[in-house]
Amino acid sequence: MEHYKHFLSCNVILLLLLLTLPAVVHGQGAVQQPPSPSPAPPVPLNFTFTDLRLAVVYPVIQAFKLTITSDPLGITASWAGPDICSYTGFYCDAPPDNLSATAIAAVDFNGYRLSAPTLGGFIDLLPDLALFHANSNNFSGTIPSGIARLPYLYELDISNNNLSGQFPSAVFEIAGLSFLDIRFNSFTGSVPPQVFSQYSLDALFINNNNFIMSLPSNLGSTPVLYLTLANNKFTGPIPRTIGNASSTLTEVLLLNNLLTGCLPYEIGLLKKATVFDVGNNLLTGQLPYSLACLESIEQLNFAGNYLYGEIFFKVPEALCGVESLANLSLSGNFFTRIGPTCWKLVKSGVLDLRKNCIYGIPDQRPYWECSRLLAHPKVCPNYWWHWHNYVPCKISHSPPLPPQNPAGKSRPGRPPSQQARPASVSVTYRALTNHHRL
Numbered sequence: 001m002e003h004y005k006h007f008l009s010c011n012v013i014l015l016l017l018l019l020t021l022p023a024v025v026h027g028q029g030a031v032q033q034p035p036s037p038s039p040a041p042p043v044p045l046n047f048t049f050t051d052l053r054l055a056v057v058y059p060v061i062q063a064f065k066l067t068i069t070s071d072p073l074g075i076t077a078s079w080a081g082p083d084i085c086s087y088t089g090f091y092c093d094a095p096p097d098n099l100s101a102t103a104i105a106a107v108d109f110n111g112y113r114l115s116a117p118t119l120g121g122f123i124d125l126l127p128d129l130a131l132f133h134a135n136s137n138n139f140s141g142t143i144p145s146g147i148a149r150l151p152y153l154y155e156l157d158i159s160n161n162n163l164s165g166q167f168p169s170a171v172f173e174i175a176g177l178s179f180l181d182i183r184f185n186s187f188t189g190s191v192p193p194q195v196f197s198q199y200s201l202d203a204l205f206i207n208n209n210n211f212i213m214s215l216p217s218n219l220g221s222t223p224v225l226y227l228t229l230a231n232n233k234f235t236g237p238i239p240r241t242i243g244n245a246s247s248t249l250t251e252v253l254l255l256n257n258l259l260t261g262c263l264p265y266e267i268g269l270l271k272k273a274t275v276f277d278v279g280n281n282l283l284t285g286q287l288p289y290s291l292a293c294l295e296s297i298e299q300l301n302f303a304g305n306y307l308y309g310e311i312f313f314k315v316p317e318a319l320c321g322v323e324s325l326a327n328l329s330l331s332g333n334f335f336t337r338i339g340p341t342c343w344k345l346v347k348s349g350v351l352d353l354r355k356n357c358i359y360g361i362p363d364q365r366p367y368w369e370c371s372r373l374l375a376h377p378k379v380c381p382n383y384w385w386h387w388h389n390y391v392p393c394k395i396s397h398s399p400p401l402p403p404q405n406p407a408g409k410s411r412p413g414r415p416p417s418q419q420a421r422p423a424s425v426s427v428t429y430r431a432l433t434n435h436h437r438l
């Protein structure tokens, strides 16, 4: 059911794309393709294709069908005959360069559980593809560099497969790519910084791979709304440039990596952010006061780090006054005190302070653990001391939290602030489960 809905919405996007994309002229050269690796069976003589473009991809599909080693749902049985547009998983439409032609515009194999040793010789030889969705299959090997020659591709979802090798850098040559999802595979090595400068991208999901590298300094150049780097081995500090993404960045998942250093105040510039999650890293220092400027934030997770409070190790009260907060987790850190605004959030279940050093609330760390870290708190760099008190906004929350917020910028129908507020559904948190695995 989900797939169906998903595909419908994609089709709408596809239609929009095909209607609005400025026609990119298919040069003569683009029609020439390198030979397919496996020899395709000959095309039966009595086959007539409704379009030359379908005749060209027929042998590509048949050659790929021969490489499929497991097809538990019997999908490929329909991949026979000249009517390619009726093959299960293939969708035809008019390509942008010739609105009277018919071409394979989309492949949607989500959840089909097909096994094949490679996608090479297939995806790279379907020149009119706009969408390629193949999550939750068992495709192995690396991503063919020939995908660089797919001029219309704008959504590539190959998540939850068995793909490996380096980050597929060929995607940088696809000018209109807006959605890149390679999560839940076995990609390794580093992520080329160009991915953060690829201005066509709206969403980047690379969580649950084996990427190892320090976050590059151009991270903040990213135009994406959704940035999901969780469950890898990213190291180093969060780059200060992250604030440059303040007009776009909406959900940021950096949890379960190996990030170090102190939180830059520039995080507080992310006024569009609804989710910011750096849980389970090695971050230290204090929470910058600027976090009180996260005016859209609903889910803020710093759990499982080495953070401690402001002066006297207290959680900043201004942060607890942010009205949009639905879930603030500071559990598993080294905070020692909280003020009245934060207390209210603890009582309403919004603020989780378990496993800290605050005596008087249940489930805290043993005294020796607290004294050991707090006796030698990690030192943040000089610039950090200069900026951590800086508040780059006018804080308008009326402290302490009002019982009701009838007017103002908050969403309609919000329950009284004394109660835990439900967060709106996050796009990226759902990306942390390997979806569609059947």
Ligand SMILES: *[C@@H]1O[C@H](CO)[C@@H](O)[C@H](O)[C@H]1NC(C)=O
Pocket: 044, 046, 047, 048, 081, 082
């Ligand atoms: C092509 O011919 C074969 C027999 O030679 C027949 O089985 C098949 O149905 C024909 N296909 C079409 C599309 O006419």
Ligand SMILES: *[C@@H]1O[C@H](CO)[C@@H](O)[C@H](O)[C@H]1NC(C)=O
Pocket: 051, 052, 098, 099, 100, 101, 102
């Ligand atoms: C557009 O596609 C149609 C149908 O395939 C074809 O007859 C026509 O020659 C094509 N036009 C151009 C300019 O290539």
Ligand SMILES: *[C@@H]1O[C@H](CO)[C@@H](O)[C@H](O)[C@H]1NC(C)=O
Pocket: 070, 115, 116, 117, 138, 140, 162
């Ligand atoms: C996935 O494919 C590999 C071979 O490429 C095979 O060994 C493995 O059993 C397949 N897994 C499933 C769940 O089909």
Ligand SMILES: *[C@@H]1O[C@H](CO)[C@@H](O)[C@H](O)[C@H]1NC(C)=O
Pocket: 138, 140, 162
């Ligand atoms: C991935 O492929 C390897 C061999 O290529 C296979 O042993 C393994 O079972 C596959 N993983 C899954 C989840 O199918």
Ligand SMILES: *[C@@H]1O[C@H](CO)[C@@H](O)[C@H](O)[C@H]1NC(C)=O
Pocket: 220, 240, 241, 242, 243, 244, 266
């Ligand atoms: C990006 O961020 C850095 C560090 O915060 C800043 O120095 C720089 O001016 C910013 N660049 C742009 C284009 O905003």
Ligand SMILES: *[C@@H]1O[C@H](CO)[C@@H](O)[C@H](O)[C@H]1NC(C)=O
Pocket: 277, 279, 301, 303, 327, 328, 329
């Ligand atoms: C709050 O956030 C924490 C950390 O991300 C998460 O474990 C917890 O399930 C969330 N609670 C709710 C009610 O969403």
